[in-house]
Every structure is written in structure tokens, then in C-alpha cells.
Amino acid sequence: RGEERFKAIGPAEFFFRNIELTGFDNYTRAIFQTVKEMLDNSLDATETHGILPRITIVIERLNEAKASKEEEEKKEIKGSKDGIYRITVDDNGIGVPQDKIPYAFGRMLYSSKYVERQTRGTYGLGVKAAVLYAQKTTGEPATVISSPIKDKMTYRFKVSTNISTNEPDVKERGSWTKSGDWHGTRVSVIIEGNWRRARSKVVEYVRRTAIVAPYADITLITPDGTLIRYPRRTKEMPKPPKEVKPHPLGIDIETMKRIAQLTTAKTLLQMLTTEFQAVGAKTAKAILSMAGLEPDLEPKKLTEEQIKALVNAMKEYGTTKRYKAPSKEALSPIGEKLIKIGLKSMLNPEFVTAVSRRPSSYSGHPFVVEVGIAYGGEIPPSDAPVLLRYANKTPLLYNERNDVSWKVVSELNWKNYEVSFPAPLVVLVHVASTKVPFKDVSKDTIADVPEIEAEIRLALQEAARRLKRFIIKKRKEEELAEKVIT
Numbered sequence: 001r002g003e004e005r006f007k008a009i010g011p012a013e014f015f016f017r018n019i020e021l022t023g024f025d026n027y028t029r030a031i032f033q034t035v036k037e038m039l040d041n042s043l044d045a046t047e048t049h050g051i052l053p054r055i056t057i058v059i060e061r062l063n064e065a066k067a068s069k070e071e072e073e074k075k076e077i078k079g080s081k082d083g084i085y086r087i088t089v090d091d092n093g094i095g096v097p098q099d100k101i102p103y104a105f106g107r108m109l110y111s112s113k114y115v116e117r118q119t120r121g122t123y124g125l126g127v128k129a130a131v132l133y134a135q136k137t138t139g140e141p142a143t144v145i146s147s148p149i150k151d152k153m154t155y156r157f158k159v160s161t162n163i164s165t166n167e168p169d170v171k172e173r174g175s176w177t178k179s180g181d182w183h184g185t186r187v188s189v190i191i192e193g194n195w196r197r198a199r200s201k202v203v204e205y206v207r208r209t210a211i212v213a214p215y216a217d218i219t220l221i222t223p224d225g226t227l228i229r230y231p232r233r234t235k236e237m238p239k240p241p242k243e244v245k246p247h248p249l250g251i252d253i254e255t256m257k258r259i260a261q262l263t264t265a266k267t268l269l270q271m272l273t274t275e276f277q278a279v280g281a282k283t284a285k286a287i288l289s290m291a292g293l294e295p296d297l298e299p300k301k302l303t304e305e306q307i308k309a310l311v312n313a314m315k316e317y318g319t320t321k322r323y324k325a326p327s328k329e330a331l332s333p334i335g336e337k338l339i340k341i342g343l344k345s346m347l348n349p350e351f352v353t354a355v356s357r358r359p360s361s362y363s364g365h366p367f368v369v370e371v372g373i374a375y376g377g378e379i380p381p382s383d384a385p386v387l388l389r390y391a392n393k394t395p396l397l398y399n400e401r402n403d404v405s406w407k408v409v410s411e412l413n414w415k416n417y418e419v420s421f422p423a424p425l426v427v428l429v430h431v432a433s434t435k436v437p438f439k440d441v442s443k444d445t446i447a448d449v450p451e452i453e454a455e456i457r458l459a460l461q462e463a464a465r466r467l468k469r470f471i472i473k474k475r476k477e478e479e480l481a482e483k484v485i486t
Ligand code: ADP
Pocket: 037, 041, 042, 045, 091, 093, 094, 095, 096, 104, 105, 110, 111, 112, 113, 120, 121, 122, 123, 124, 125, 126, 127, 128, 129, 185
């Protein structure tokens, strides 16, 4: 008595027990989240590598399912299910190397995206959360077929996760020589869900994805037997992001420890100039003298205290002397032209404009804000602007009113821009960064970081001014036409 038993659990077990943290907390959201994570991965695997995306999403109902009374009572997943579904996403991306497939799909927190570069994935969790959820609800492993670019083979795996060890559990594997030069990945999971409730959100997610990716060809086949296709509208693509070194202002103590352990630099001075952006020999020496550290110390032998002193000095240098701004090479904005093509082709408005701001930064992380406005034409009037939010090119559909974009768009005095509601107005806001400051693990809303808020406001004002000019001009033309008639 009076004694506790202690034990540690691994990441797979943690997320298995707390699956709601990953967005898989109810049957409806589970279908949405699965499609989202797999579609995001497919876009990363194509566009980031300069490949024009061709992606097919197929959702099949394998059987109707209703939970029994007992099951309803003890279950952890909210809502009611209406069937078992196989969700398959197929892309023409770079593929996954054979030896990485089991880990990429069967080990939590395993990712190729833990680098300074703008991508859709961030946590190394996305598709694995779907695999874990499949294990929890149907017990079925994921099926992955992949053929890496330049590889002569195609590989097939059935894989799930060993919950206690976080090791991939490979159930089946096979390979065959490929004919032609196909490359890409096809992933399937079998899950319980509620398609009838999820339908509108899934369709909207794919539609909004297609708005900002007019260079992609996306097909969605639903369990209702409908096929929705967004053909490619342009062959132009955003410039892919480049991997860059971390900026000194974005560094914390843990990251610094890791860098000091992994670096090949022999001295501290060398480490600062080779492992960071914006740090030349002069800056490095200044930082070291502020930290009271000898330039020829060996990075691997730094003590906890020395690491802390170094991180503090780096921050302090930023406040007194200023670094060069974080590199924008790591960013991949959509660009004004593609935003306009996207809005025009999908909404058929009378007027469209886009503003892509110059990159800026917050706490050592580069970011860029883009705003698009579409007005009139086939857009139905509404009492407030219809807001399309994006973070690193992925649509954000949940919790709109908690988002910084909502704040800025709803605070704008639209009357000053000749817009009175109800109005046929759609506003698109895109925040791209190597680190989008999400408010939550499920990545639904962006926090109101002052630098980002200010950029959104400037971009929105500029776009709204252009809209105002259009509205005034149109009104004048109409008045003139009336005069001519009467
Ligand atoms: P994240 O996307 O955050 O890295 P995921 O669990 O979604 O985490 O994916 C893990 C890794 O698997 C990715 O980093 C990527 O390298 C690889 N991957 C997943 N899906 C694909 C795909 N369709 N094509 C190529 N690689 C993929």
C-alpha cells in the first residue's frame, strides 16, 4: 500500500491510447483525416520534387456497419459509424525506398520532413495515425505499393505497428520488376467511419486543395459512386522549397545539443559557421565572446552550462546586432498567378486578384503570406466573406473563428472598400512557413503571432484596394449605361 508502480510507454502506445490527439477522435473526422493525411503526403511527394501531381483518391464502402448497444457504450471513438471503408490514395510521386517503407508507415514519429523546409507534413505522424486508427477499429494493416523513381522494382507491403515497441509489424511483402517507367505510391487503409457525415468535409477539402494546386490533376471517387475530377489547369508549378540550415533565432537548447552531437565540425567556431545560416566568421566570434566561450572548444564536449550560454548569446546577438533574415529558399509560396488561376477556374468570379507578400520572419522562422480575393460572377452572396484558409498549401476547415486569418478578415472595415453585405466575396489566406505556428496538435488553426497578423493585414488591404477600384469602375460604367438608355 502507498506505493505506485512506474513504467514508461513508447510513442506508439501513447498515440494508440490517445488517438484523439491526432484528429482521429470520431468516425466522421477519421475519414476526413485519413484522406487529408494521404493526399497531403502525395502532394509533398510530387510537387516538392518538381513532378506535376496526378492523384486518385478512392473511398469504397466494404460493408455497412452499425455498432451494437454494448459497443456503443464502451467505445472510445465518438459518434456513430455507418460502415467499414477502404481508402486508397494513388500518386505519381518519388516513391518510398524499399527499406524505408515499413518505418514510414509503421513507426510513429518517423519522417523525411524533419528538416528546415516548407512541407505539408510536420509531425511524422500523419499517415501513421491513420494506420493506428485502422488497427484500433478493424485490425487491418495498411497496404503500401511503391516504386521509387529510378528503381527497377515495385514493392508491396502490408504493415501495421507493434504498439508496445513502435516497431513496424510487416505482415506480407513482395516485389516485382516494373514495366515502363512508373513511379509513385499507392496506400490503402481499412477503417470504420461515417461517410455520410464526412462526405461534405472530404469533398470540400479536395476542392480547396485543387483551388491552390491548379497544376495538379486530382480525382475523387466516393462510396456513393460519384467521381469528382479536377483536371490540371496549368503546367506551371511553384518553385520547390530548398532545405536550409537553421537560423540562430529559431534555436532552443535541445536543438543546440543535437547539433553539437551530430556536427562534423572540430571546433565551436567552425560549428557556428557551418551548421547555421546567417552566421559568418565575424558574427560567430562575436557570439562566442558574448557567451564567454573559447572558439576552439570541441562541440561534442560542451557542458549543459556552455550550451545554455551559447543559445542565450545567439538570442542576445539578434537583439543588439541583428542577423540577416532567415533564408526564404526554404519556402514555396503559391504565387499570385497560380492563386488567380485557381480562384478563377474553380469559382468563376467576375473579379479576381492576388497578393503574394515578400517573405518575412518570426522567431527565426521564415514565413510568407498570400491573399486572394474573388468577387461577383457565380459566387453566391453571403453575409460575411467566405474565408478559405491555408497553411503550407493545405486547407484548414475546422475551428475557423479561432484562426488569425478570421480575426483579420472580420476586423477589416469592408465598407471602406465599397463592399456591403450580403456580397459575393471569397477571401483566400495562405500562410507558408518552415514552422507554421499552429494552436493545436490537430493543426486546425494558426495562432495570432504579431508578425504574421500584420502581414495578413497588409496583404488583405492591398487586395481589397484593388477590389474597390474594380467596384467603383463597374458602378461608373453601369451609371453611364443607364444614362445612355434613359
Ligand atoms: P510526415 O508527412 O509528417 O512526414 P507521415 O507519417 O505522414 O509523416 O509520413 C511519413 C513519411 O513517409 C513521410 O515523411 C514521407 O517520407 C513518407 N511518405 C508517406 N507517404 C508518401 C507518399 N505518398 N510518397 C512518398 N513518400 C511518402
